[in-house]
């Protein structure tokens with residue numbers, strides 16, 4: 001069994017990007033610029049956004065954090081989105097979710113210029129991704145694709161079972177892996193809460209991607225010998241022996257499943273560390289006009 005080390009891979013990717021940014025700077029070219037809008041002071045959102053800003057610093061990007069209080073109106077937020085859409089210095093930006101209940105997240109998401117939508121949440125990017133056009137792909141599926149590629153995990157002709165059908169993980173993951181390409185060319189089953197015979201499906205899987213948000217859902221008797229298991233779960237469960245009072249639990253019962261696997265991602269330290277790095281990859285792609293060429 002080999003661990004897929006997302007922390008190490010993330011460090012390597014960031015080092016490569018830092019070298020590319022240093023080269024851009026040496027040539028006098030524009031430095032990539034990521035902006036983030038953060039509404040309110042939710043602990044989780046604060047720490048995610050801080051991680052995103054820190055990653056920018058690490059690779060030499062310019063970053064801007066735009067804060068609003070919880071009471072901000074939808075109109076004010078939309079006006080800020082418009083300003084960022086029109087700011088030629090900003091290559092990409094995100095609006096950290098969740099937003100307060102009085103604000104329509106879909107409306108805000110759709111107001112973002114798809115050319116600057118480095119989160120890959122805009123319907124235009126989701127649609128482009130689905131039909132195999134160049135697109136910004138959301139962080140978690142892109143991070144998993146990067147891990148599969150870098151660990152040279154064969155996906156062509158393999159049976160992948162994706163457990164979970166969310167718009168930002170399960171569904172895009174299933175589309176990407178069934179498309180032509182490497183990673184890709186897999187036969188994909190999307191399983192969810194209404195799936196019958198999930199255990200039998202999982203036992204047939206060469207690769208399992210668990211993205212349901214139920215800690216320890218995938219057990220040892222659901223996994224065949226030699227399978228690759230990617231754990232996307234990041235549920236915070238109470239813990240008495242950590243400073244924070246909680247610890248992250250994956251969707252996979254690691255101790256039972258790991259001995260049967262050829263490869264497995266741990267939680268923490270697997271898929272998680274790759275997500276912010278994916279945002280950095282997208283911002284660089286945007287700055288280089290790789291997705292939208294004009």
Ligand code: GUN
Nearest residue numbers: 094095096097098119139
């Ligand atoms: N909230 C939790 N994850 C994300 C993410 O990837 N992007 C944004 N904008 N908000 C989030």
